[in-house]
Amino acid sequence: MNQAAHVSILFYAQNALFSEFNAGVSNMPVILWTDVMIYVLLATVLTAALWIRKRPYLVLPWQRVAKDSVGMVSLLLLSLFVLVGLLDTMHYRAALPEKSNGQTVYSAEVLSVFDALATGIKSRTEKTYSAPLAAYLYAKESMETSEGKILRDYPRLRYGGAHLVDPQRELLGDVLKRTGIGALEGLLIGVLLIVVSNMLFHFFVRFRTVWSSTGREEISKDNRLPTFTRAVKNKPFKALLITALLIAMLLGITVNLAAVYHVLGTDKVGQDVLYLALKSIRTGLVIGTVTTLVMLPFALLLGIAAGYFRGWVDDVIQYIYTVLSSIPSVLLIAAAVLMMQVYIEMHPDWFETSAARADLRLLFLCLILGVTSWTGLCRLLRGETLKLRELEYIQAAQAFGVSSSRILTRHIVPNVMHIVLIAVVMDFSSLVLAEAVLSYVGVGVDPSTMSFGTLINSARLEMGREPMVWWTLAAAFGFMLVLVLAANLFADAVRDAFDPRLNRT
Amino acid sequence: MIAYLIRRILYAIPILIGVNLLTFSLFFVVNTADDMARMQLGMKRVTPEAIEKWKQQHGYDKPLLFNAQAEGVSKISDTIFFQKSARMFVFDFGSSNDGRNVAREIQTRMMPSLAIALPTFLIGLLIYITFALLMTLFRATALDMLGVSLCVLLMSISGLFYIIGGQFVASKLWHWVPISGYASGLDSIKFVLLPVLIGVMGSVGASSRWYRTIFLEEIGKDYVRTARSKGLSELRVLFRHVLKNAMIPILTGVVVVIPLLFMGSLLTESFFGIPGLGSYTIDAINAQDFGVVRAMVFLGSMLYIAGLVLTDISYTIVDPRVRLQ
Numbered sequence A: 001m002n003q004a005a006h007v008s009i010l011f012y013a014q015n016a017l018f019s020e021f022n023a024g025v026s027n028m029p030v031i032l033w034t035d036v037m038i039y040v041l042l043a044t045v046l047t048a049a050l051w052i053r054k055r056p057y058l059v060l061p062w063q064r065v066a067k068d069s070v071g072m073v074s075l076l077l078l079s080l081f082v083l084v085g086l087l088d089t090m091h092y093r094a095a096l097p098e099k100s101n102g103q104t105v106y107s108a109e110v111l112s113v114f115d116a117l118a119t120g121i122k123s124r125t126e127k128t129y130s131a132p133l134a135a136y137l138y139a140k141e142s143m144e145t146s147e148g149k150i151l152r153d154y155p156r157l158r159y160g161g162a163h164l165v166d167p168q169r170e171l172l173g174d175v176l177k178r179t180g181i182g183a184l185e186g187l188l189i190g191v192l193l194i195v196v197s198n199m200l201f202h203f204f205v206r207f208r209t210v211w212s213s214t215g216r217e218e219i220s221k222d223n224r225l226p227t228f229t230r231a232v233k234n235k236p237f238k239a240l241l242i243t244a245l246l247i248a249m250l251l252g253i254t255v256n257l258a259a260v261y262h263v264l265g266t267d268k269v270g271q272d273v274l275y276l277a278l279k280s281i282r283t284g285l286v287i288g289t290v291t292t293l294v295m296l297p298f299a300l301l302l303g304i305a306a307g308y309f310r311g312w313v314d315d316v317i318q319y320i321y322t323v324l325s326s327i328p329s330v331l332l333i334a335a336a337v338l339m340m341q342v343y344i345e346m347h348p349d350w351f352e353t354s355a356a357r358a359d360l361r362l363l364f365l366c367l368i369l370g371v372t373s374w375t376g377l378c379r380l381l382r383g384e385t386l387k388l389r390e391l392e393y394i395q396a397a398q399a400f401g402v403s404s405s406r407i408l409t410r411h412i413v414p415n416v417m418h419i420v421l422i423a424v425v426m427d428f429s430s431l432v433l434a435e436a437v438l439s440y441v442g443v444g445v446d447p448s449t450m451s452f453g454t455l456i457n458s459a460r461l462e463m464g465r466e467p468m469v470w471w472t473l474a475a476a477f478g479f480m481l482v483l484v485l486a487a488n489l490f491a492d493a494v495r496d497a498f499d500p501r502l503n504r505t
Numbered sequence B: 001m002i003a004y005l006i007r008r009i010l011y012a013i014p015i016l017i018g019v020n021l022l023t024f025s026l027f028f029v030v031n032t033a034d035d036m037a038r039m040q041l042g043m044k045r046v047t048p049e050a051i052e053k054w055k056q057q058h059g060y061d062k063p064l065l066f067n068a069q070a071e072g073v074s075k076i077s078d079t080i081f082f083q084k085s086a087r088m089f090v091f092d093f094g095s096s097n098d099g100r101n102v103a104r105e106i107q108t109r110m111m112p113s114l115a116i117a118l119p120t121f122l123i124g125l126l127i128y129i130t131f132a133l134l135m136t137l138f139r140a141t142a143l144d145m146l147g148v149s150l151c152v153l154l155m156s157i158s159g160l161f162y163i164i165g166g167q168f169v170a171s172k173l174w175h176w177v178p179i180s181g182y183a184s185g186l187d188s189i190k191f192v193l194l195p196v197l198i199g200v201m202g203s204v205g206a207s208s209r210w211y212r213t214i215f216l217e218e219i220g221k222d223y224v225r226t227a228r229s230k231g232l233s234e235l236r237v238l239f240r241h242v243l244k245n246a247m248i249p250i251l252t253g254v255v256v257v258i259p260l261l262f263m264g265s266l267l268t269e270s271f272f273g274i275p276g277l278g279s280y281t282i283d284a285i286n287a288q289d290f291g292v293v294r295a296m297v298f299l300g301s302m303l304y305i306a307g308l309v310l311t312d313i314s315y316t317i318v319d320p321r322v323r324l325q
Helices: A009-021 A033-053 A056-068 A069-087 A112-116 A119-123 A169-211 A228-232 A235-258 A273-309 A311-327 A329-346 A356-387 A394-399 A403-441 A454-464 A470-499 B003-031 B033-041 B050-059 B078-092 B100-138 B141-156 B159-173 B185-200 B204-219 B220-227 B234-245 B247-254 B258-264 B267-270 B276-288 B292-316
Strands: A029-030 A091-100 A105-111 A141-144 A150-153
Touching: A029 B003, A033 A056, A033 A069, A033 A273, A033 A356, A056 A069, A056 A470, A069 A112, A069 A235, A069 A273, A069 A470, A069 B185, A091 B276, A091 B292, A105 A112, A105 A356, A105 B258, A112 A119, A112 A273, A119 A273, A141 B003, A169 A235, A273 A356, A273 A403, A273 A454, A311 A356, A311 B003, A311 B292, A329 A356, A329 B003, A329 B033, A329 B276, A329 B292, A356 A403, A403 A454, A403 A470, A403 B159, A403 B267, A454 A470, A470 B159, B003 B078, B003 B292, B033 B050, B033 B078, B050 B267, B078 B292, B100 B141, B100 B204, B100 B234, B100 B258, B100 B267, B100 B276, B100 B292, B141 B204, B159 B185, B159 B267, B185 B204, B185 B267, B204 B234, B204 B247, B220 B234, B234 B247, B247 B258, B247 B292, B258 B276, B258 B292, B267 B276
Parallel strands: none
Antiparallel strands: A029 A091, A091 A105, A141 A150
């Protein structure tokens, strides 16, 4: 687990990136285990995309997805979440200003690029709770006035609305002004970005046409590029455009307000809830995707092997997944996580930082969730393979003496991939929801890892306070709803496009 | 039928052995008994004597699989595997960390769990199937679209939200029912009402949509067209033919969970303070009481396997073509 030893291209890329933020001081990049998994996942997705791009019959279902307005809009939302998650994946340890024996000392805290970008809202911590967009603290305190009298009142916040002279009068106006300016700025930047990307796209395509072997061949009239006005008439594109502009406006408003307020309030120890919610995104994404990455090889290998070879192989594999699936999954997860906790407690010397420790726990949780969730997919794949192996083209291949491994890789695997894909996108949202429940039960992520579950768990008892502290819960549930809803809608679009049982004309 | 049942139960034995071995290796091989003792007694400043004493008290001071020092049969029987794992087959779950008998605890806690889980299950089933039938009746209309969108929205909301939100609205805002607690007998109704409602609400989206898919699959079949061409009304077609034929896929998903109802729900029970098996499990997890967790894992899989057998039997009731041999 010596992170410094992970020398790779990523290492240098990260290093280059971090020195941008702390000019002059070189920070130590840290690659946690889940980071490695995310990079592997990213590489897999990119490779798959390149592979598919060259094969028209594989592009076809994706084109159907692209024609689905709802699917595309949810994909846009999802990619925003993924962007935050990826920024939060590039970790480093900041170099401290003082040196010991000429060697740079690194802080024990593991930060990410996202932390660096969000330093503003991260560092502006208040004393305790404060409501969204408030200028005063949630609880009354005894204060000494300038005349030396003791007064019991709501104190001003250290940062939230600190620029206002008399918040009671100015607050509403200021918030409205900032909202307006933010919306306008966001809209402007959004339009600008769209125009620029449109121009770049056209430039790139023209450049490629000129550069390609066909040379300066005249592009025939109906084969021309879709101009912007024509593209807007395309329904999914229009929906995408409108959503993008709305998101740009929302971001503009948030950035403008977050500069001087706590947009979603602060929690018990005064941390900005918006920051906590954004940090939770990565954990949700890791649980939803890395789990799949972990379980996929098992499900694919065992499911296909059971269906293709039958006989004792089938018996053994069926026995394994019946045993695993007959244990109620929450209980199996609870048992496994309890054991893992003890194991990690017993080996404290493994970890350099507390982040590395929390991260390994997250990875273990993914592994355990993977072990409990692969059986369903495995069963599906076995059934499909049983069906496929009786088809003529497989039997023809067998008659020609093609080896089993070749039949499996060339004929069976490509023909079950749609099941795998549908299962993967369908599982994502349920895994994100499961994380929250497991963290509540006490068998989820490490308490120091920010996740929707830990947020909800910490805020659950605050509902009983008078006046009620609702914003932490609202933020956690709100973010989770958007993420899961987008994932569900996208999953539906993918399933509709890939499921061969749905007849389309 | 009886021969089939016997064979089916015999077939369950190797699976239960597998579960038993799995839990055994999870609880005793990954971590040694010393680790567990140290965890229980606090990490720091634990004397070896204290660990030995704890192990002796809880019966963890024996060898894992084979006791070379013992005589005769007790070479096998005087081991952790036999005492702690193999005995679960005869419902001897040993005692929890505070010395109570787990089997007796399970017996007393089953009823409260069932009081919540059974109504949730029955009412839920009724509501989900009704919604699904309605959506099927109005399929491909705006109403169906609305229903499906609503389902997707509802299934995207975390179950925790339903519980926290429901408790807040019904108990704190409107003072309908007590926030949490439990009483036996008729008094229990006021405590049971809200958890049941929230339990039904929690899976209305996913379940209704699932049943709708099943019905839609059936409605495209030939016998439905025949029934319609006979001049039957759409309602009659739905209830008389589609519902009946959709029973097999419905039963596959439904009957399995019936025995598991005894286990209760972890979340609902701990939020509402119901002294059932779900909250028992949660308490055991938080107190790191491994004996109880182990017992619950084994009990859960036993009930699940019972559910599988029940599913097979239920097929013969709804579908005369299925014969168990």
